[in-house]
Amino acid sequence: xxxxxxxxxxxxxxxxxxLIDLLKIPSVSADSAxxxxxxxxxxxxxxxxxEAGCDLxxxxxxxxxPIVYGEKIIDTNLPTVLVxxxxxxxPADPIELWDSPPFEPIIKSTELHPDGAIFARGACDDKxxxxxxxxxxxxxxxQNELPCNVKFMIExxxxxxxxxxxxxxxxxxxxxxxxxxxxxxxxxIANDVPSITTGLRGLSxxxxxxxxxxxxxxxxxYGGAVANPINILTKMIxxxxxxxxxxxxxxxxxxxxxxxxAERAQMAKAPFSLDAYKEALNIEAVYGEKGYSTNERNSIRxxxxxxxxxxxxxxxGAKTVIASKAYAKISMRLVPNQDWKxxxxxxxxxxETIAPKGVTVNVTPHHGGQGYVTPINTVAYQAASxxxxxxxxxxPIPQRSGGSIPIVSLFEEELGSKTILMGFGLxxxxxxxxxxxxxxxxxxxxxxxxxxxxxxxxxLKQ
Amino acid sequence: xxxxxxxxxxxxxxxxxxLIDLLKIPSVSADSAxxxxxxxxxxxxxxxxxEAGCDLxxxxxxxxxPIVYGEKIIDTNLPTVLVxxxxxxxPADPIELWDSPPFEPIIKSTELHPDGAIFARGACDDKxxxxxxxxxxxxxxxQNELPCNVKFMIExxxxxxxxxxxxxxxxxxxxxxxxxxxxxxxxxIANDVPSITTGLRGLSxxxxxxxxxxxxxxxxxYGGAVANPINILTKMIxxxxxxxxxxxxxxxxxxxxxxxxAERAQMAKAPFSLDAYKEALNIEAVYGEKGYSTNERNSIRxxxxxxxxxxxxxxxGAKTVIASKAYAKISMRLVPNQDWKxxxxxxxxxxETIAPKGVTVNVTPHHGGQGYVTPINTVAYQAASxxxxxxxxxxPIPQRSGGSIPIVSLFEEELGSKTILMGFGLxxxxxxxxxxxxxxxxxxxxxxxxxxxxxxxxxLKQ
Numbered sequence: 001x002x003x004x005x006x007x008x009x010x011x012x013x014x015x016x017x018x019l020i021d022l023l024k025i026p027s028v029s030a031d032s033a034x035x036x037x038x039x040x041x042x043x044x045x046x047x048x049x050x051e052a053g054c055d056l057x058x059x060x061x062x063x064x065x066p067i068v069y070g071e072k073i074i075d076t077n078l079p080t081v082l083v084x085x086x087x088x089x090x091p092a093d094p095i096e097l098w099d100s101p102p103f104e105p106i107i108k109s110t111e112l113h114p115d116g117a118i119f120a121r122g123a124c125d126d127k128x129x130x131x132x133x134x135x136x137x138x139x140x141x142x143q144n145e146l147p148c149n150v151k152f153m154i155e156x157x158x159x160x161x162x163x164x165x166x167x168x169x170x171x172x173x174x175x176x177x178x179x180x181x182x183x184x185x186x187x188x189i190a191n192d193v194p195s196i197t198t199g200l201r202g203l204s205x206x207x208x209x210x211x212x213x214x215x216x217x218x219x220x221x222y223g224g225a226v227a228n229p230i231n232i233l234t235k236m237i238x239x240x241x242x243x244x245x246x247x248x249x250x251x252x253x254x255x256x257x258x259x260x261x262a263e264r265a266q267m268a269k270a271p272f273s274l275d276a277y278k279e280a281l282n283i284e285a286v287y288g289e290k291g292y293s294t295n296e297r298n299s300i301r302x303x304x305x306x307x308x309x310x311x312x313x314x315x316x317g318a319k320t321v322i323a324s325k326a327y328a329k330i331s332m333r334l335v336p337n338q339d340w341k342x343x344x345x346x347x348x349x350x351x352e353t354i355a356p357k358g359v360t361v362n363v364t365p366h367h368g369g370q371g372y373v374t375p376i377n378t379v380a381y382q383a384a385s386x387x388x389x390x391x392x393x394x395x396p397i398p399q400r401s402g403g404s405i406p407i408v409s410l411f412e413e414e415l416g417s418k419t420i421l422m423g424f425g426l427x428x429x430x431x432x433x434x435x436x437x438x439x440x441x442x443x444x445x446x447x448x449x450x451x452x453x454x455x456x457x458x459x460l461k462q
Numbered sequence: 463x464x465x466x467x468x469x470x471x472x473x474x475x476x477x478x479x480x481l482i483d484l485l486k487i488p489s490v491s492a493d494s495a496x497x498x499x500x501x502x503x504x505x506x507x508x509x510x511x512x513e514a515g516c517d518l519x520x521x522x523x524x525x526x527x528p529i530v531y532g533e534k535i536i537d538t539n540l541p542t543v544l545v546x547x548x549x550x551x552x553p554a555d556p557i558e559l560w561d562s563p564p565f566e567p568i569i570k571s572t573e574l575h576p577d578g579a580i581f582a583r584g585a586c587d588d589k590x591x592x593x594x595x596x597x598x599x600x601x602x603x604x605q606n607e608l609p610c611n612v613k614f615m616i617e618x619x620x621x622x623x624x625x626x627x628x629x630x631x632x633x634x635x636x637x638x639x640x641x642x643x644x645x646x647x648x649x650x651i652a653n654d655v656p657s658i659t660t661g662l663r664g665l666s667x668x669x670x671x672x673x674x675x676x677x678x679x680x681x682x683x684y685g686g687a688v689a690n691p692i693n694i695l696t697k698m699i700x701x702x703x704x705x706x707x708x709x710x711x712x713x714x715x716x717x718x719x720x721x722x723x724a725e726r727a728q729m730a731k732a733p734f735s736l737d738a739y740k741e742a743l744n745i746e747a748v749y750g751e752k753g754y755s756t757n758e759r760n761s762i763r764x765x766x767x768x769x770x771x772x773x774x775x776x777x778x779g780a781k782t783v784i785a786s787k788a789y790a791k792i793s794m795r796l797v798p799n800q801d802w803k804x805x806x807x808x809x810x811x812x813x814e815t816i817a818p819k820g821v822t823v824n825v826t827p828h829h830g831g832q833g834y835v836t837p838i839n840t841v842a843y844q845a846a847s848x849x850x851x852x853x854x855x856x857x858p859i860p861q862r863s864g865g866s867i868p869i870v871s872l873f874e875e876e877l878g879s880k881t882i883l884m885g886f887g888l889x890x891x892x893x894x895x896x897x898x899x900x901x902x903x904x905x906x907x908x909x910x911x912x913x914x915x916x917x918x919x920x921x922l923k924q
Contacts, residue, residue, distance in 0.1 A: 029779075030779030030780060032778065090781055090782075091775065159780075207780075216895040217894070220760075222760055224751060224864070225749075225756045226748060230768040230769075231767060233696070239700070282675065284820060285689075286687055286689075287687075294687045297686040303681075307774050307784070308773065308774035308775040309692050309776075309788065312768065312771060313769055313791060314772040320665070321895070329774070331782055401682070432781070432782060433678040433783070435677075
C-alpha cells in the first residue's frame with residue numbers, strides 16, 4: 001500500500017486547507033451562543049464524509065447538538081470499523097492568552113513541530129484528529145484500498161460530557177454494530193516514540209454554590225460577624241485533600257484499581273524527564289499525591305481539581321463587600337472500577353456534610369463518565385501496533401492516559417465492542433489551552449497510518 | 463431655632479429632587495470607565511455649594527478624582543467646622559440583584575422606612591448623608607442661623623481608599639484649619655435609638671495572585687501531577703483562620719486594643735436582637751471569632767475577609783482545565799493601635815511564606831487606613847449629643863462601628879483636630895450592596911439636626 005505516501009504528497013495542501021476551513025467555525029458546545037456554529041460544523045462534516053466516499057450520511061438532531069453518522073458498506077461479510085470523533089471544541093478563553101485568534105488558524109513552526117503546526121482551537125482536539133479518518137477514507141475509497149466496511153459517528157457534545165450520545169447509541173445499536181471502534185482523540189509520547197493509549201480516566205464534574213447572607217454585605221459593618229461564603233468555600237475545598245494530597249471524601253478510594261508493582265515498573269519504563277516536564281511548564285516543583293510518580297499521578301490515580309472559582313467583586317480596584325454567594329466548578333478524574341455516579345453522590349453528600357451552619361450549599365452534577373482499559377492481547381491492538389510499526393518504524397508503547405472519553409465504556413456496554421485509541425497528538429499541543437495546535441507532520445502521519453490499521457485488522461480477522 | 467422644621471416642610475420636595483439628581487450620575491470611582499461621571503458629579507457639588515451660600519468654591523484636580531472645597535467664613539474669631547464627605551460611590555454590581563436600576567433613583571416604602579426611602583447606589587453612602595450638610599448650610603445661611611464658620615471638603619476617592627487626599631490635606635493645612643471635623647458617613651442603631659459613632663476600624667486591602675504552570679492545562683493530562691493554583695489558593699486562604707476563627711498571621715494581634723470587661727459590658731447594653739439579625743440576613747447561625755459577641759466581632763475585633771475570588775473557567779457549562787493563575791481580593795478590618803502598613807507587610811510576608819513549591823505568589827497592597835476612636839468627654843461630642851437629644855428627644859448611644867473611614871486618623875495627624883461622626887443611616891440601608899437606599903425621614907432628620915450641632919458647638923466653645 002505504498003501509494004498512500006504518494007497520495008498524501010499529491011494532496012497535502014488540500015488536506016491542510018480543508019482542516020483549516022473546519023477550524024474557522026467556532027463550534028464551542030459549552031456556550032449556547034455558538035449553537036449555530038456547532039450546527040454549521042455538523043453540516044460541513046456531512047459534506048466532507050459524502051465527498052470522501054460514504055454512501056449514506058445523515059445528521060441526527062438530539063436534545064443538544066446533532067450527531068453526524070456516515071457509512072460505506074462494501075460487503076456485510078467483511079468486518080466493520082466504527083470511527084468515533086467529535087466536531088465540537090472547548091471554549092477558547094482566556095482569549096487574551098492566545099498569540100493569534102483561536103478561530104483564525106495559522107501555521108507556525110515550533111521546536112517539536114519543525115514542519116509547522118496549525119494553531120487554532122480544536123486543531124488537535126478533535127477536529128484535526130477526527131478529520132484524519134475522513135481523509136484516510138478518501139484515500140482508501142478513491143484508490144480501491146478499502147478492505148472492510150466503515151461507519152462514522154461524529155458528535156458535537158464531547159466537550160460537555162456527550163450528554164445525548166448515550167440515548168442515540170442505545171436507540172441505534174443495529175446501525176452502529178461493528179467489530180471494533182476506532183478513535184483518535186488522545187496523544188502519543190513523542191513523534192519518535194509512538195504509543196497507543198490503553199487506559200482512560202473517568203470523570204465526575206460538579207458545580208458547587210455556597211450561599212451565606214441573603215444579600216451582599218458591607219465588609220466593615222458585617223465583617224467578622226457572619227460566615228463569608230468565599231472564606232467558607234475556600235475552607236471546604238481545602239479540606240478535600242489531606243497533607244499527603246489524598247482526597248478526603250469518605251469512600252472515594254473504595255474501588256480504586258491498585259496496580260501491581262510489576263505493572264508500575266512497566267509504566268516507569270516509558271521515557272520521561274521530570275526536568276524537561278518542569279521546564280516546559282516553568283514550575284519549580286511538581287505537586288501531587290504522596291507515594292506516586294508524576295506519570296502515575298496523572299494516569300492511574302484519581303484526582304480532584306477546581307476548574308473554576310468565582311464570587312464577590314472581581315473587577316478593577318477594590319470593593320469592600322461580603323458576597324452573598326460563592327461558586328466553584330470541580331472535576332474529579334477517576335480510574336477504572338470507580339463508578340462516576342457513585343463518586344458524584346459521595347462528593348455531594350460529603351460537601352453538604354462539611355458545610356458549617358450559617359451557609360447553605362448546593363451541589364449540581366454537570367456530567368461524568370467511567371474510566372476504561374483496553375486489553376492489548378487482541379487482534380485490534382495487534383493491528384494498530386503493526387500499523388504504527390509500518391509507518392513509524394518502531395513498535396508503539398502501550399500507555400495509560402489521564403484524560404477521559406466517557407463514551408468509550410458506554411460503547412462497550414451498549415455495542416459490546418472494544419475501542420482502539422490511536423492518538424497522534426502530543427501533550428504539548430495545548431489542547432483545552434490557549435494556542436492549541438496540531439503538528440502537520442502528525443496530521444499527515446495519522447492519515448498515512450490509519451489505512452494500515454484497516455488492512456491489518458481485516459487480514460487478522462479473516 | 464424652631465424655624466428649621468418649617469423650612470424643611472416648605473422645601474422638602476426640592477431637597478429630595480436635588481438629591482435624586484445627584485444620584486443619577488454614576489460616580490463609580492473604582493472603575494475608570496466612569497471617570498467622566500465622577501467629574502460631572504464634582505461639578506454638580508460645586509454648584510450646589512455655591513447655591514447654598516458658600517463664598518468660595520473650587521474644584522482641585524488630583525492624580526485621581528478631584529476634590530471639591532467650599533467655605534463660608536463669617537468671622538475669623540468664631541469657631542470653624544470642617545465638613546468632610548465623598549461624592550463617589552461603590553460599583554453597583556452585581557447589577558442583576560438590583561430591583562431597580564442603581565442610577566435611576568426611585569422612592570419606595572419599607573418596613574423600617576414607612577415614609578419612603580430613596581433607592582439608588584450612593585443614596586446613603588455618601589451622597590445622601592453628605593448632601594444633608596449642604597442643605598443644612600442653605601438653611602443656616604438663608605435664615606441667618608449660621609453661628610460660625612464652615613468649610614467643606616468633599617472628595618471623589620473615598621471608596622478607593624482616598625489615595626490622593628492625604629497629599630491635598632498636607633498641602634492645604636491652613637486652608638483646612640478648623641476646630642472640629644464633622645462627618646456623616648456612618649449609621650445609627652435605629653430611628654428610635656439614635657447613636658453617635660465613636661470608633662472606626664482600620665483597613666488593609668490587598669490583592670493576591672497565585673501562578674502555577676505557565677499556561678492553562680488539560681485537567682485530564684495534568685490533573686493530580688501539578689499544583690493547581692486554585693486549589694492552592696483555597697488552601698492558603700483557608701489557613702489564614704484557625705479552628706476558633708482567630709487569624710493566623712504571625713504578629714497580627716500584637717497591637718490589638720483589648721477592651722476592659724467594663725467597656726465590653728457597656729457595649730453589651732446597646733439594644734440588639736440576635737434573632738432579628740439572623741432573620742434579616744436569612745442565616746441559620748452567626749459565625750466568627752470564638753469568645754466574642756456579634757457586636758464585638760464587627761466593631762472591636764479585627765477581621766480578614768475575602769471580598770472577591772476568581773480563576774479558571776467561570777462561564778456556562780464545563781471546561782476541564784487547570785488554570786495558570788488564580789486571584790483573590792482580601793481585606794482586613796483593623797482596630798485602634800493596629801498600623802495598617804505594618805499589617806499589610808505582615809500579610810504579604812506570611813502569604814508568600816505559606817506558598818508551596820510549584821506556585822509563585824504575588825501580593826499587591828491596594829490601600830488602607832488606621833482605625834480611630836473619638837473621645838466622648840469633649841465639647842464637640844457634647845454638642846452632637848445635645849443636637850440629637852433636641853431633634854430625636856433622647857440621648858444618643860456612643861457606638862463603635864465596624865466600618866472604616868481611613869481619612870479620619872489622617873485628619874488628626876495633619877490638622878490636629880478631632881472628628882465627630884454624626885450618621886443618620888441604618889445598617890439595613892444596604893450600602894455597598896444591591897438596592898442601597900436612604901430613608902427620607904432620616905435624610906430630613908439629618909438636615910434638621912445638623913444646625914443644632916453648629917449652634918451648641920459654637921455656644922460651648924465661647
